[in-house]
Amino acid sequence: KAGVTQTPRYLIKTRGQQVTLSCSPISGHRSVSWYQQTPGQGLQFLFEYFSETQRNKGNFPGRFSGRQFSNSRSEMNVSTLELGDSALYLCASSAGGRADTQYFGPGTRLTVL
Amino acid sequence: AQSVTQPDIHITVSEGASLELRCNYSYGATPYLFWYVQSPGQGLQLLLKYFSGDTLVQGIKGFEAEFKRSQSSFNLRKPSVHWSDAAEYFCAVGARGGYQKVTFGIGTKLQVIP
Numbered sequence: 001k002a003g004v005t006q007t008p009r010y011l012i013k014t015r016g017q018q019v020t021l022s023c024s025p026i027s028g029h030r031s032v033s034w035y036q037q038t039p040g041q042g043l044q045f046l047f048e049y050f051s052e053t054q055r056n057k058g059n060f061p062g063r064f065s066g067r068q069f070s071n072s073r074s075e076m077n078v079s080t081l082e083l084g085d086s087a088l089y090l091c092a093s094s095a096g097g098r099a100d101t102q103y104f105g106p107g108t109r110l111t112v113l
Numbered sequence: 114a115q116s117v118t119q120p121d122i123h124i125t126v127s128e129g130a131s132l133e134l135r136c137n138y139s140y141g142a143t144p145y146l147f148w149y150v151q152s153p154g155q156g157l158q159l160l161l162k163y164f165s166g167d168t169l170v171q172g173i174k175g176f177e178a179e180f181k182r183s184q185s186s187f188n189l190r191k192p193s194v195h196w197s198d199a200a201e202y203f204c205a206v207g208a209r210g211g212y213q214k215v216t217f218g219i220g221t222k223l224q225v226i227p
């Protein structure tokens with residue numbers, strides 16, 4: 001079974017721009033979660049989508065948004081980029097039940113200049 | 114809300130030595146507990162998880178962890194470390210009342226010296 005894939009792997013943007021990141025979950029998985037990883041903050045939960053609905057949300061500003069498509073693929077969008085948005089963005093997929101394991105993709109490294 | 118503390122940001126051990134990485138959690142009930150490992154440039158890989166039952170959990174790559182309710186701890190152990198174990202290790206807690214909302218610790222970076 002193919003793992004979680006994320007595209008692109010690396011991205012460089014400037015302040016004020018917007019960016020869209022993509023995540024394809026493991027086949028059959030209906031839940032996709034997004035995390036922001038920075039050296040000082042560790043992994044911070046952004047949001048989780050299940051069957052095209054946002055089911056959980058972390059404490060991030062409204063500039064961070066996401067969506068999920070009928071094939072469970074998910075996109076995350078960040079508008080009006082700030083320098084502090086530079087991070088590794090990880091997505092994780094699971095079957096979606098409470099006890100189900102999350103499987104992580106390799107991440108997208110976003111650099112904001 | 115749940116939280117996780119990994120008190121050691123960086124640990125150095127000699128190859129062949131034993132390893133224990135500490136993790137303390139805060140949660141009002143018995144949580145789901147996880148240990149993940151992240152190698153440079155990679156995503157996170159699940160080492161082991163605790164949901165219920167036996168408090169000593171065996172994982173992949175020879176790792177184990179013990180859930181101690183009285184100490185709110187879930188420490189990761191390995192009897193003999195290999196150079197390939199050098200990586201960053203994350204403890205995480207999931208709320209039983211919520212779907213897939215997992216809180217991660219800050220991580221412990223493990224260095225292995227020959």
